[in-house]
Amino acid sequence: MIYENKVLACVDQSHFADYVADYAAWAARLMDAPLEFLHVIDRHPEQGSGADHSGAIGFDAQENLLTKLSAEDGARTKNAREQGRIFLNRLRERAIAAGAALVDVRQRHGELEATLAELEQGVHLLVLGRRGEAAESTQRDLGRNVERVVRTLHKPILTVTAGFKAPQRVMIAFDGSIVTRRGVAMVAASPLFRGLPITLLMSGNESQDAPKQLEWARTTLETAGFEVTALLTPGDAERVIARTVKEQSIDMLVMGAFSHSPLRSLLFGSKTTDLLRSSTIPTLLLR
Numbered sequence: 001m002i003y004e005n006k007v008l009a010c011v012d013q014s015h016f017a018d019y020v021a022d023y024a025a026w027a028a029r030l031m032d033a034p035l036e037f038l039h040v041i042d043r044h045p046e047q048g049s050g051a052d053h054s055g056a057i058g059f060d061a062q063e064n065l066l067t068k069l070s071a072e073d074g075a076r077t078k079n080a081r082e083q084g085r086i087f088l089n090r091l092r093e094r095a096i097a098a099g100a101a102l103v104d105v106r107q108r109h110g111e112l113e114a115t116l117a118e119l120e121q122g123v124h125l126l127v128l129g130r131r132g133e134a135a136e137s138t139q140r141d142l143g144r145n146v147e148r149v150v151r152t153l154h155k156p157i158l159t160v161t162a163g164f165k166a167p168q169r170v171m172i173a174f175d176g177s178i179v180t181r182r183g184v185a186m187v188a189a190s191p192l193f194r195g196l197p198i199t200l201l202m203s204g205n206e207s208q209d210a211p212k213q214l215e216w217a218r219t220t221l222e223t224a225g226f227e228v229t230a231l232l233t234p235g236d237a238e239r240v241i242a243r244t245v246k247e248q249s250i251d252m253l254v255m256g257a258f259s260h261s262p263l264r265s266l267l268f269g270s271k272t273t274d275l276l277r278s279s280t281i282p283t284l285l286l287r
Helices: 016-031 061-097 110-121 146-152 178-189 210-223 237-247 271-278
Strands: 006-010 036-041 101-109 125-128 158-159 170-173 198-204 228-234 253-258 281-286
Touching: 006 016, 006 110, 016 036, 016 061, 016 125, 016 158, 016 271, 036 061, 036 110, 061 101, 101 110, 110 125, 110 146, 125 146, 146 158, 146 178, 170 178, 170 237, 178 210, 178 253, 198 210, 198 237, 210 228, 237 253
Parallel strands: 006 036, 006 125, 036 101, 125 158, 170 198, 170 253, 198 228, 253 281
Antiparallel strands: 158 281
């Protein structure tokens, strides 16, 4: 079944998928939204059969070899599809147990970015692990797909870390831009953070308009019923945010993400990746 305005959880077969499932189920339950798990199988996996075919000579040898390789490829595809089906069904049961009402699964062959771009229209929120299957062996602190996916899509993206904890304190990194103003309005209208205290942080270069912009954001959130702590702290945004997250015991960060134009930074521009690498809490990226 295809749902609109859904929470889409993008997963691969790593243990990080459980954390994605938990956060996606949490979001879907609070938003009263359908949840769909998406598993994309690489159409061109970088793997071979491991067999040495250099001695395949003789009459019809080439045709027989191609037939054999095709059969091996078909068997691998069938096996990957079956493993994916079992994997997705397990996550579906996990999400239902966590309180998600409408949960569906989808498995596709192809490339992740192209698949997400195709499905984007019906998505309200994308949930993505900050690390994935490849990071199991490389131990990289930010999955190779994260930046490409964030730059490709135009929907809010919740990037999650290891372990699940229902947020108790949320911080919005606000800079007065159109994107972060939309983010404040989104938080004010969404049931996702209803009842939670909000820390509203404005940092970076000093500006004469900053107090007025911060007051608008504070008033917007307070009018919606939120308890707000508004902070205006000049300085390097990345460092100020990291320090405030620790001092205020923040559980989730809301911030602007990459701009498609290299001439215009919505919040940190290229520093978005740096902040994701250093952050240890889930981050809701605004586009």
